Amino acid sequence: MPMELLEYKSNAWGQRVLEGVSWDLVWIFLAAGLMVVVVHSIYVVWRKAVISRQSRNEFSTESMDG
Amino acid sequence: MDEANRVMRHRLTGRLFHWTTAICFFVLLATGLLPVFGINFNWLTPHWIAGLVLIVAVLIHIIRTFQGHHLRYMWIGLKEFITSFSHVLAVLSGKYSSPAKPGKYSVAQKVFHFGATVVVLTAAGTGIMLMTGIDTPFWERDPYFVSESVRGWLFALHGFATLISITMIIVHIYFAIRPEKRYFLRSMINGWVSRRDYEDNHNTDLWKEEKD
Numbered sequence: 001m002p003m004e005l006l007e008y009k010s011n012a013w014g015q016r017v018l019e020g021v022s023w024d025l026v027w028i029f030l031a032a033g034l035m036v037v038v039v040h041s042i043y044v045v046w047r048k049a050v051i052s053r054q055s056r057n058e059f060s061t062e063s064m065d066g
Numbered sequence: 067m068d069e070a071n072r073v074m075r076h077r078l079t080g081r082l083f084h085w086t087t088a089i090c091f092f093v094l095l096a097t098g099l100l101p102v103f104g105i106n107f108n109w110l111t112p113h114w115i116a117g118l119v120l121i122v123a124v125l126i127h128i129i130r131t132f133q134g135h136h137l138r139y140m141w142i143g144l145k146e147f148i149t150s151f152s153h154v155l156a157v158l159s160g161k162y163s164s165p166a167k168p169g170k171y172s173v174a175q176k177v178f179h180f181g182a183t184v185v186v187l188t189a190a191g192t193g194i195m196l197m198t199g200i201d202t203p204f205w206e207r208d209p210y211f212v213s214e215s216v217r218g219w220l221f222a223l224h225g226f227a228t229l230i231s232i233t234m235i236i237v238h239i240y241f242a243i244r245p246e247k248r249y250f251l252r253s254m255i256n257g258w259v260s261r262r263d264y265e266d267n268h269n270t271d272l273w274k275e276e277k278d
Contacts, residue, residue, distance in 0.1 A: 026102070037240045
């Protein structure tokens with residue numbers, strides 16, 4: 001069953017009225033925040049590896065030139 | 067650290083605004099969300115009081131922004147946006163090159179600030195409208211001030227602002243405590259960054275050192 005974005009209730013006259021946001025979405029927004037943390041952490045590790053590879057290559061090129 | 071090696075980033079009023087906002091957000095989220103998870107207490111009074119304090123703080127911040135010409139630091143220029151976007155695309159395609167040094171704030175920080183502005187103004191605007199339905203020392207409740215369907219949409223928008231703020235707070239705290247970004251957090255406590263952090267991480271032409 002798809003997750004609802006909004007919640008509805010019945011008013012005093014039995015009409016279906018909007019109550020507000022569906023609080024089941026809390027977990028999605030919590031997960032989205034944690035996802036940013038994980039993705040950025042992976043990016044930082046990758047960036048460190050690239051920078052260290054680049055500096056190793058520069059060092060070996062300089063050694064060959066020297 | 068001696069004065070010569072300090073560069074002012076956040077003055078006392080800016081820091082007070084930030085931490086007031088942080089406390090208000092904590093109280094607003096706790097009082098707004100704990101009842102959703104079944105922890106029931108008299109949440110409404112601390113919720114609207116924290117909301118009003120946040121609104122006053124935001125109004126003072128807006129006035130300060132326009133008085134002190136701080137807006138130029140937060141404005142996202144087309145050139146810097148394209149530069150940052152190209153960097154993100156390069157990273158996504160697996161190529162890394164050092165990004166250009168930003169001025170006082172990076173594009174990511176500016177985008178975050180813009181998002182926070184939209185979220186806070188939405189929550190504040192809808193919150194004020196919803197407060198017409200409750201008694202406070204300032205006014206008596208008027209349950210017919212807005213119609214039932216409008217009230218539902220106000221609750222929905224207020225709720226979405228709450229949900230987005232959960233994600234934003236996680237992201238904000240994560241970047242505040244990352245080792246290479248921690249000097250931002252220190253500056254939000256002390257007011258200054260070290261000259262080394264200033265020169266290593268920022269374009270000193272775009273972020274001119276403020277003199278007292």
